[in-house]
Amino acid sequence: MNGIRKHVASYKHGMRGIKLAFRYEFAMRFHLIAAVGVILVNYLLQISRTEWLITLILIGLAWMAEAFNTALEKVADRITQDQDVLIGQAKDLASGAVTIICLFAVVCALIIYFPYLF
Numbered sequence: 001m002n003g004i005r006k007h008v009a010s011y012k013h014g015m016r017g018i019k020l021a022f023r024y025e026f027a028m029r030f031h032l033i034a035a036v037g038v039i040l041v042n043y044l045l046q047i048s049r050t051e052w053l054i055t056l057i058l059i060g061l062a063w064m065a066e067a068f069n070t071a072l073e074k075v076a077d078r079i080t081q082d083q084d085v086l087i088g089q090a091k092d093l094a095s096g097a098v099t100i101i102c103l104f105a106v107v108c109a110l111i112i113y114f115p116y117l118f
């Protein structure tokens with residue numbers, strides 16, 4: 001019972017994290033606007049159920065990568081705000097993770113939307 005209560009509490013912390021991310025992170029709001037755009041285009045083009053799933057999974061992965069990136073930046077800034085090679089690399093890697101999923105999302109979007117448009 002204690003375990004279940006703890007598990008439910010961790011979802012509450014998670015919701016707080018999601019609120020924080022959308023309230024204070026410009027990049028997260030940008031991803032939200034992009035997601036709304038994608039959902040709109042999906043409706044307009046009447047894409048298949050599988051294509052809906054792929055786009056929704058990619059949206060989730062992009063938000064997840066951005067949230068991890070923000071978390072890592074906060075921890076790194078707590079460790080030191082001085083210039084540090086390893087901190088710089090850690091931040092670049094976390095930012096790279098976001099860039100990777102965004103690049104794949106763009107490629108997938110082209111593959112999915114192209115046949116509907118041309």
Ligand SMILES: Nc1ncnc2c1ncn2[C@@H]1O[C@H](COP(=O)(O)OP(=O)(O)OP(=O)(O)O)[C@@H](O)[C@H]1O
Binds near residue numbers: 083084085088
């Ligand atoms: N303490 C540091 N030491 C060395 N380089 C740093 C440090 N802090 C930031 N950088 C460099 O500046 C970049 C931007 O870091 P910053 O903390 O400003 O994140 P940001 O502008 O919010 O980036 P992102 O767009 O990835 O969210 C990092 O990817 C890193 O290359």
